[in-house]
Amino acid sequence: MGFRTVTNLSPRLATPAPYDAVARGLHWSMAVLITAAFALGLTVDVFPKSWEYAVVETHKAIGIAILLLLVLRFGWRLMHRPPAPIESSALLALAARAGHAALYVVMLVVPVIGLVYAIRRGQGFDFGLFTVPPFQAAEPRAITRPIKEWHEWAAYALIALACLHALAAFWHHFIRKDDTLRRMLPDASRSAP
């Protein structure tokens, strides 16, 4: 009983340092945008043919927004060190760091390949309010098809990693019952000090 009380009052578990508001805002807005980009990319063919242009342009605009936010996120991350992971062992802490690093890498690689593909297909960019003309003539599909495939497979890898990552967050929350998920949520959701 006495031991239990001491455990519950452990400062590391009861008041973990939260991610700051900018890091949280960037994390969740990018998670939503990545999910939307993935859903639109996969379903281009499901929409009527007359919608294809709008769907692909929306997909590209969301993808470019992801790239811009990622640049901001890298910059913010370099200037503001995130709180140390709440892990019970050095091995789990290493797994969390490796998983996050891998997520950052694929978050960069997927839109960059998409951008290269669109440019090499001779596509312009229609952002609704303004357009950017193509940078070059379309290269033959035989050359660009592999780029589209890398884009697609890298996107699958990103979503698979993100699902594992979300499962890990739920494991922390529901099984280990620590504050890992809460410190990525708005302030009110964390345990009182």
Ligand code: HEM
């Ligand atoms: C995290 C961001 C992104 C994700 C998750 C994503 C995901 C996908 C997926 C799953 C496809 C379907 C692939 C296929 O059917 O072969 C696709 C297609 C495509 N993506 Fe992306 N993408 C992202 C960013 C971008 C960006 C930044 C651009 C370009 C600016 C782009 C351009 C394209 C194009 C042109 C297609 C082909 C669409 C068509 O079938 O005509 N993507 N994307």
Ligand code: HEM
């Ligand atoms: C496309 C979807 C997602 C991506 C790309 C993503 C990416 C990331 C990255 C890179 C970090 C590390 C942040 C840093 O320390 O710099 C992180 C942290 C975190 N993410 Fe996500 N995430 C996604 C979705 C989710 C979802 C759906 C959940 C919850 C269900 C979640 C929960 C968390 C939590 C709790 C942390 C903090 C982990 C810790 O402190 O050890 N994420 N995420």
